[in-house]
Amino acid sequence: MQVLTNKRILLGVTGSIAAYKAADLVRRLREAGAEVRVVMTRGATEFVTPMTFQALSGNPVHLHLLDTDAEAGMGHIELARWADVILIAPASADFIARLTRGRADDLLAAVCLAGGKVPLAVAPAMNAQMWANEATQENVRLLSRRSVLLLGPDEGEQACGDVGAGRLLAPEAIIAQLAQLFAPGSLSGRTVLVSAGPTREAIDPVRYLSNHSSGKMGFSIAAAAQEAGAKVILVAGPVSLASPDRVERIDVISAMEMHDVILQQAKTADIFISTAAVADYRPAEAWSEKLKKEDRELSLKMLPNPDILASVKKKFPRLFCVGFAAETQDLADYAQQKLHKKGIELVAANWVGPAAEATGGAFGSDENALHLFWRGGDLALEQASKAKLARRLVEVVAQHFNGGQNKSVSNIHFLSKE
Numbered sequence: 151m152q153v154l155t156n157k158r159i160l161l162g163v164t165g166s167i168a169a170y171k172a173a174d175l176v177r178r179l180r181e182a183g184a185e186v187r188v189v190m191t192r193g194a195t196e197f198v199t200p201m202t203f204q205a206l207s208g209n210p211v212h213l214h215l216l217d218t219d220a221e222a223g224m225g226h227i228e229l230a231r232w233a234d235v236i237l238i239a240p241a242s243a244d245f246i247a248r249l250t251r252g253r254a255d256d257l258l259a260a261v262c263l264a265g266g267k268v269p270l271a272v273a274p275a276m277n278a279q280m281w282a283n284e285a286t287q288e289n290v291r292l293l294s295r296r297s298v299l300l301l302g303p304d305e306g307e308q309a310c311g312d313v314g315a316g317r318l319l320a321p322e323a324i325i326a327q328l329a330q331l332f333a334p335g336s337l338s339g340r341t342v343l344v345s346a347g348p349t350r351e352a353i354d355p356v357r358y359l360s361n362h363s364s365g366k367m368g369f370s371i372a373a374a375a376q377e378a379g380a381k382v383i384l385v386a387g388p389v390s391l392a393s394p395d396r397v398e399r400i401d402v403i404s405a406m407e408m409h410d411v412i413l414q415q416a417k418t419a420d421i422f423i424s425t426a427a428v429a430d431y432r433p434a435e436a437w438s439e440k441l442k443k444e445d446r447e448l449s450l451k452m453l454p455n456p457d458i459l460a461s462v463k464k465k466f467p468r469l470f471c472v473g474f475a476a477e478t479q480d481l482a483d484y485a486q487q488k489l490h491k492k493g494i495e496l497v498a499a500n501w502v503g504p505a506a507e508a509t510g511g512a513f514g515s516d517e518n519a520l521h522l523f524w525r526g527g528d529l530a531l532e533q534a535s536k537a538k539l540a541r542r543l544v545e546v547v548a549q550h551f552n553g554g555q556n557k558s559v560s561n562i563h564f565l566s567k568e
């Protein structure tokens with residue numbers, strides 16, 4: 151499973167004979183789903199060429215602090231900001247000493263200093279005597295007190311022939327510990343498909359039928375699923391919202407277009423969250439020229455659009471599907487009906503129209519309240535920002551998804567109201 155999907159790892163390679171092992175580490179970090187950028191110290195370049203890391207990471211390697219071109223592109227501050235974690239592997243005794251002193255005399259040290267709240271993980275690799283030396287041990291204790299995550303070292307035979315502690319930790323162990331830093335027990339390595347926004351049904355080249363959906367709820371859910379470690383594909387109707395970070399977005403206009411794209415994307419998805427306000431009908435024919443105003447009645451013949459959620463569930467029965475229900479009355483009854491009629495796992499229901507005024511209104515608003523229903527349980531999520539609600543919803547979806555669809559609902563009793 152890709153335990154580091156979408157995570158940005160800044161790998162610092164320092165001057166240790168174990169630098170060659172960092173090449174394999176880059177490959178494995180990418181296999182685990184991470185994006186990797188490499189910063190090398192001058193010492194590291196004596197052991198391995200930057201070209202090796204450039205080829206393996208797929209990104210240019212960063213080498214110099216006082217380089218105007220590099221600083222104009224992605225300088226030390228941007229590099230630190232870009233990272234979700236800074237990993238130093240291998241970390242030499244000298245680099246560890248410089249780290250404890252807060253030096254900024256080369257690019258890697260400066261990036262670590264500029265990292266602020268970005269977690270810093272250090273995997274030491276050095277001769278066993280250098281590791282055992284009280285100076286190194288004091289430095290490492292100091293780093294631990296500063297919440298630096300210490301990965302290893304391993305014990306065993308060393309390149310110099312000595313035996314003892316000081317070997318670089320194996321890549322699998324480094325990756326497993328890094329993965330624990332991010333959203334434990336969530337949607338790591340899963341693919342989540344989200345639909346959002348309204349659809350537009352063309353009448354003629356300049357007119358269309360649509361609704362008031364702003365897409366905010368769906369975009370917040372896409373962002374929350376990404377934060378929870380998932381690869382996210384967001385299929386968006388026409389909205390004026392910026393794409394969430396690290397989410398693959400596909401824009402569509404009409405319900406038929408959304409239908410085709412979603413059925414295609416569902417093939418590789420684990421979870422489908424359908425927040426789009428899909429138009430139920432479309433004009434039977436769209437005029438190819440702009441309709442002219444005339445002094446007589448105009449009738450539009452309408453055809454029903456396919457129910458995208460129901461079709462997806464029918465075609466991919468194993469896909470975990472979440473539907474939305476916007477109702478003006480009998481919220482719980484309609485939500486339960488939808489659960490059964492569409493054969494889906496979860497319904498997120500909310501009030502719209504006059505009934506929604508008490509909860510601040512749903513369409514276009516930054517706040518909402520949701521009531522979740524599944525077979526045998528429900529959970530009311532109180533009014534909150536759409537971003538906060540989205541995180542709660544994704545948590546509940548992850549718990550149900552990870553709990554397995556075949557397990558009894560009693561496993562998830564803590565989610566229900568009683």
Ligand code: C5P
Nearest residue numbers: 424425426428455456457458459473474
């Ligand atoms: O049946 P109703 O339209 O109330 O169901 C709403 C749910 O179904 C939402 O999750 C919406 O995204 C989805 N839907 C759909 N295709 C339609 C209509 C609704 O996927 N044509």
